[in-house]
Amino acid sequence: MNSNRTPLLAANWKMNHHWENCEQYCAALRENLPEYFGASADNPAVVAPGVELAIFPPLPYLSLIYRLLEDSTIFLGSQDVSRYEEGAFTGEVSSLMLSDVGCDYCLLGHSERRDMLGETDADVALKLKRLQQAEVMPVICVGESRAQREAGRAVEHTLAQLSELKDELGSFDLGGFVIAYEPIWAIGTGHNASPQDAQEMAAAIRTWLRDSLNDELADSTLLLYGGSVSPDNIRPYLECPDIDGALIGGSSLDADKYAQMARIALELAG
Ligand code: PGA
Numbered sequence: 077m078n079s080n081r082t083p084l085l086a087a088n089w090k091m092n093h094h095w096e097n098c099e100q101y102c103a104a105l106r107e108n109l110p111e112y113f114g115a116s117a118d119n120p121a122v123v124a125p126g127v128e129l130a131i132f133p134p135l136p137y138l139s140l141i142y143r144l145l146e147d148s149t150i151f152l153g154s155q156d157v158s159r160y161e162e163g164a165f166t167g168e169v170s171s172l173m174l175s176d177v178g179c180d181y182c183l184l185g186h187s188e189r190r191d192m193l194g195e196t197d198a199d200v201a202l203k204l205k206r207l208q209q210a211e212v213m214p215v216i217c218v219g220e221s222r223a224q225r226e227a228g229r230a231v232e233h234t235l236a237q238l239s240e241l242k243d244e245l246g247s248f249d250l251g252g253f254v255i256a257y258e259p260i261w262a263i264g265t266g267h268n269a270s271p272q273d274a275q276e277m278a279a280a281i282r283t284w285l286r287d288s289l290n291d292e293l294a295d296s297t298l299l300l301y302g303g304s305v306s307p308d309n310i311r312p313y314l315e316c317p318d319i320d321g322a323l324i325g326g327s328s329l330d331a332d333k334y335a336q337m338a339r340i341a342l343e344l345a346g
Contacts, residue, residue, distance in 0.1 A: 077314050077321075083341050084128045084254065084298055084321035086153065086215060087328030088183065091134055098137050102144035104331035109338055113148045124149040126345035127321075129338055130181050131328075135169060142178040153181030153215070156189065159202035161209075171203075171210035179212050183323075185237075186217045187260045197240035204244040204253070215254040215323065216241065217302070218281075222261035230259070230273075231280045238284055246289050251296040255281055256323040262303025264326055271312040271319075274301040278318035307336040314344050 077083050093101065106113050111125050130151035133141050142152055158168035174182060184207070185200040200216065207214045218237040220230040234257065238245070245253060257277050262268045269277075278299045286294035301313045302323030313319050321341070328334045 077319065077341075077344055078317055079346075080295065081251075081298055081320045082126065082128055083314065083345055084130060084300060085328075085334070085338055085341055086130045086132060086181070086183075086254075086256070086300065086302075086321070086323045087334055088132045088155065088186075088302075088323055088325045089134060089329060090155070090188070090325060092329055093133065093137070095137070095140065098133065098140050099144065101331045102141065105145075105150065105335060106148075108332065108335035112150050115147045115149065125342055127338060127341040129334075132181070132183060138174075138177045138179060151180040152178050153183065154179045154212075155183050155186070157182050157184075157203050157206055157212070159199050159206065161206065171206040171212055174212050175210040181213045181215055181254070182207055183256075184214045184216045187219060187258060187263060191260070197237060201241050201244050204241060208244075208248065208252070213252065213254060215256050215300070217256045217258050217323070219258040219260055219262075219277075219303075222259075225259065225261065231277060234277060235280065235284050238281065239288070242288055245285075245293070248293070250292050251298070254298045254300060256300040256302045257281065258302035258323060264304065266304050268304040268309060269301070271316055274313055275316035275318055278316065282318050305337070307333050307340065310337050311340050311344070314341055 130153045132153040132155050154174045157171050162170050184203050189195040204214055218234050220233045224230055224233045259269050282294050298320040300321045300323045301319050305322045305324045306327040
């Protein structure tokens with residue numbers, strides 16, 4: 077972590093949890109992380125703690141979570157957005173609709189969407205434009221397969237994914253997007269990348285931002301690590317100079333574990 081960037085812990089629920097769990101989850105956060113709660117119409121400016129939290133529930137629960145966390149400084153995110161602006165696209169949800177229901181963030185290009193649902197770099201580029209229009213902050217997921225890592229091509233592949241988005245990324249304001257490095261082989265497997273390898277990749281991404289875009293974007297962009305992060309292993313990632321937080325799947329489903337990770341990040345953020 078670097079004191080110039082506010083760390084982010086993003087909780088990607090994927091297609092998990094139901095209505096009752098949402099209520100229990102938010103109640104547990106309220107109990108475990110009281111410093112994130114207490115905003116009201118009279119007092120909207122509760123000082124946000126030094127670590128940002130964002131929950132990415134399934135789409136139908138966005139409004140419910142928004143309501144349950146309305147008096148908190150915890151952010152809301154979507155797991156996907158349509159590449160289209162509006163119109164006859166059955167089943168799609170536009171970036172402006174996400175903004176309407178209070179979304180601050182949106183995941184893009186998660187490897188589960190790339191591998192299982194055929195999402196391409198070109199789709200991610202279009203979705204980036206849509207999110208920019210709606211002022212919803214993208215969290216762009218990139219990362220290599222096990223075969224690519226074993227072939228020594230992890231950095232090359234990950235930077236190539238970003239290169240496909242260079243024009244769109246260059247048009248964002250400072251701190252206008254987040255990049256999550258998620259090696260595919262580490263997602264949901266319990267085989268996480270070592271903090272050294274994750275730091276090496278984050279440093280390579282930051283250098284790419286500097287060389288391909290500009291110093292200001294390189295210095296302000298949050299870089300997250302994702303892939304089997306848990307309360308037991310999060311600390312050394314957060315201690316890496318170029319890693320500004322985590323994108324957490326499985327462990328974030330348990331509100332107590334998510335709160336424990338937030339506590340560790342808060343402690344490190346000082
Ligand atoms: P995981 O998922 O923490 O369960 O590995 C991370 C992600 O896919 O975002």
